[in-house]
Amino acid sequence: MTSVADPTTTPSAGIDPTRWPDVARVPDAPIRAAVAGRLLARIARRHGLRIELPGGRMLVPAPAGAATLRLHRPGDFLRRIGAGGLIGFGESYQAADWDSPDLVALITSLATDPSTLVPPGTRWLRRLYVQRPPATELGSTEHAPRNVQRHYDLSNELFALFLDRTMSYSSALFPTDVRSGAPLADWHSLPTAQHRKIDRLLDLARVGPGRTVLEIGTGWGELAIRAAARGARVVSLTLSAEQLALARRRISEAGLADRVEVRQCDYRSAEGSYDAVVSVEMIEAVGRPYWPTYFSTLDRVLAPGGRVALQSITMPHERMLATAETYTWILKYIFPGGQIPSVEAVAQSAERHSSLRLTEDRSYGPHYAETLRLWRERFTARADEVAALGFDPVFRRMWELYLAYSEAGFRSGYLDVRQFLLTRGDAR
Template identity: 75%
Template sequence: MTTTVPPAATPTPSVDPARWPDVARVPDVPLRAAVAARLLRRAASRRGLRVELPGGRVLRPAPAGAPVLRLHRPRAFLHRVGEGGLIGFGESYQAGDWDSPDLVALLTALATAPETLVPTGTRWLRRLYVQRPPDEELSTAANTRRNVGRHYDLSNDLFALFLDPTMSYSAALFPTGAAHAPLATHDDLAAAQHRKIDRLLDLARVGPGTRMLEIGTGWGELALRAAGRGAHVVSLTLSEQQLVLARQRIAAAGQADRAEVRLCDYRAAEGQYDAVVSVEMIEAVGRPFWPDYFATLDRVLAPGGRVALQAITMPHGRMVASSRTYTWILKYIFPGGQIPSVRAIEESATRHTRLRLTRADAYGPHYAETLRLWRERFTERSPQVAALGFDEVFRRMWELYLAHSEAGFRTGYLDLHQLLLTRDGATDAPVPTSPSRREEQRPFGGKEERP
């Protein structure tokens, strides 16, 4: 049964086949497209989606306010999804085959219990389209710098368009009441980023005279904050553009005598440090190299030292199931990565080092808010993104990436943890906080976990 709605304008991004070969190419796989069509009907039914077709038709009735999947080129969409699964789904969006007036709502509906979208008896079909990550993107010492450069060396000006003045590209922590979600604005981001940084520095007990190693510099805000406490900081990055701007910001703040940024792989870290801090860098390490990562943390940590990590996480079973799957995010956004689980972090540290996980605090909903603000600012500043030389296929790719990530945190498919690791036998003490910050640091919608 179909009904009629006013037709929507069809986006037609110009796709450069040299820059976007797999987006420009529309496969011809009729049998797989037929399977994709059946799965689309199932998803629409199971999730209450409104699937709009060209000419004002609707695939099936849907309740008012239902998330909308607007198909502009159904054939291309079905053949891409039929051949490539979720990679094809993403490439189809980049090409303009489909759209949605509320991309996050649609992706949130699809990300809720995704395992139920495919009938149990037909899950063997997954083998037809699931790819393995290519060897050239494995996060070896030889490949990692290229992987990092594909994302973080795009343009400092690009990131400045949607980040706050701290240039922090990781989850912020917003002030919340006991049971109220934040209603944050972009103006709140800088303070929320400092709240996140300060909590990590408190976890690691960074203060005057602390020798601190940061793995993953970003654009230098955490190193600046630690130097402002009187710490002596060495920060490692593999992004040449981040290196340049972080050094400039540190020099401009008068902290060059306390904070040094090095172009260096984490595996080559040298020295002994009282504190090691790393924010959302473990996701780029890759599962085969987690033992090397934690061995490095253990090797450089001085006796009595503390490691504070901020990590995107996912449930352990989902992590295991997806660990050898090549996804759209890996192909286009973060090559070589793997999101860990808290359990995987704990087990890897325990098996390969003297480090033990002593504290894990969850802040997933804060990342959803952070991503919402980034996404809104990125979309608002689309003309400025174009002026930097990024075409519409790229802009649609990043809109999908930010919306996809936000949906992941809103459904709980993804979570965010701040983690404390100490040497075997050490015990955790309460995180030092001033009375004015205790309420600000309370997580909403999350929980504190103690392994």
């Protein structure tokens, strides 16, 4: 095995320490770095990875065509991993300590069986680097607005660079190959696939003429527009000032301002009674401590005979429980305060905290992998335009990793996306 020791490593240069303090700083953790080096070699062998060191050396022999991790500053990489685990892995990418010719393939390989990344006898070491989510990022009424602002208020122009014209920031639903069942996805079909997803959710909720609809999580207004075009009256809630402004403008331009009201409002403050409640990939932002409140709110605002249609990313129940108190790179940099639920968690939370019951469950995870691929390709192709909006290289690498990391989660089967129908016994 080739050594990855690099005692001459210096802190990352050219990174704004006020904007990115934990990316600019390389931890002083030589012992943990040595342990991380041994684990890296073990992971490379077990997962068949190619770990390339400076000068073209390889850490361990690798099979042809193996997913590749290319280390530019191995000493910095191992110090970050040793001190911060997977958060350090992400920060190391932001700092350009490593790269990969196929980022998705690399992360997919690692995500396929995450429980094997650390040997069973050494899992106690997790407590040396695993952090709990900070209380200031929990999804309380006090902190939820700031969590939303950190992601969704970055810039409407940024999202417009990689989303399609529908401005839909959730999984699309593509046609499938009749033989393989694989999604048939390309950029030109994405708007139609987004409408197919929205329409299927609206059909689940039986949204039509004369129905009243509450949407929790406006996005940029496309679902509200399509619901109103069916003849429904819609109230849509968002905490994002940027989304609020653009959604209202798009709804007005569609000639539907008389049928849709967009409010800047926390879901817990929802008022009224509605025939249908719909929400697309918003429950993930709620946070596990607040799922009881979320489901009791759905129950409170749903009219007799009403239907709730939710779209949610999901993960296996045992992994959800194992990581519920873990502060991850995604939580730190992308979605503060979030928690992806399992199917069991949705069903149990509804049953324990409302009169709602899970009555339909439709899965289409491979479609999200393709949606993310299209977004990622668009984002990287328009890197100069992202930079022109004022986003620095650390941010751009952060978002490249976020999109690739998410795509890999769906390709490996670690993540899924589902549409749920929740009803009471009186549903019509």
